[in-house]
Each structure stands twice: as C-alpha cells, then as structure tokens.
Amino acid sequence: MRRDLWPSQKIARLTAAIATPFPAAASIGDADPQVMAVLRLAKWVGLTHTADAVMNVRLALLALLPNIAGLVLAFGVALRRR
Numbered sequence: 001m002r003r004d005l006w007p008s009q010k011i012a013r014l015t016a017a018i019a020t021p022f023p024a025a026a027s028i029g030d031a032d033p034q035v036m037a038v039l040r041l042a043k044w045v046g047l048t049h050t051a052d053a054v055m056n057v058r059l060a061l062l063a064l065l066p067n068i069a070g071l072v073l074a075f076g077v078a079l080r081r082r
Contacts, residue, residue, distance in 0.1 A: 034058075 005013075030036040035054045042049050 032055070035051050035058070038054050039049060039051060
C-alpha cells in the first residue's frame, strides 16, 4: 500500500480487493483420467475391460516395478564385479 493514502482510502481499496470474486475452479470429469484413457484406448483396440481391472493392473505394476528394478540393479552390479 502506498503511504500517501489516507487510512479510509486504504480500507476502501482493501475491501474492494476482498470483494472481487474468485475464478471458478475447473471441473474434473473423471475420477482417474489415466484409467479412463487406458479404457478408451482398450476399447479403441477392441478389448473390453472394466475400470477396476485397469486399476488393479496399475496397482500391481506400481508394486512390482521398483522390486524388479532393484533386482536388475543387483544383477548388474554382481555381473560388473566379475
């Protein structure tokens, strides 16, 4: 705020700034857009799956991929020491 304004002018500006409405938030169409995208691609290819099946596969991959990456790294280190 500027120092040359009277306190009443400062209060008027603050109340005007507070009174301005917020822009509306964007609406979310799908609960999980990635799952819906996979379902659309599967339907396009000709496969029929449910959202639960895709979410279960995704959960299994999220659990298994770090373990597989650790095994690959361990084997790589072991083979490098030979």
